[in-house]
Amino acid sequence: MIHELKINERWYYHVRDLTKNVEIRVHDRDYQAGDTLLMTVPEKGWLRVERRITHVLPAGLADGIGHGYVALSLDDGGKLAEVEERARRAEASNAPLRGTITRLTREVRELRGAR
Incomplete structure (x- = not known):
């Protein structure tokens, strides 16, 4: 009703x-x-x-x-489930980006340490 x-x-x-x-x-x-x-x-x-x-x-x-x-x-x-699903997808899609950021951060530290 x-x-x-x-x-x-x-x-x-x-x-x-x-x-x-x-x-x-x-x-x-x-x-x-x-x-x-x-x-x-x-x-x-x-x-x-x-x-x-x-x-x-x-x-x-x-x-x-x-x-x-x-x-x-x-x-x-159903909005909570929708938001949780979007967050899960964003987390998964950001994984390669986080790896790249970590790698570049290490490279910057190494280059600074080499000076």
């Missing part, structure tokens, strides 16, 4: 940039793990972010969540 919600612009960027992975909401809908939140900044309809719910924690199961509220854990949309 897709839940279309409003989000304050202040929080939009945190959700979009994956620095906010929990959403506290009024428990007025039947939120379920696997559902999608489509959050839009009302004043700027083009600012939209979509995240999938991975876990639902109702108020009665945790201290600190007020009665009638729910904490929704949000996935990263």
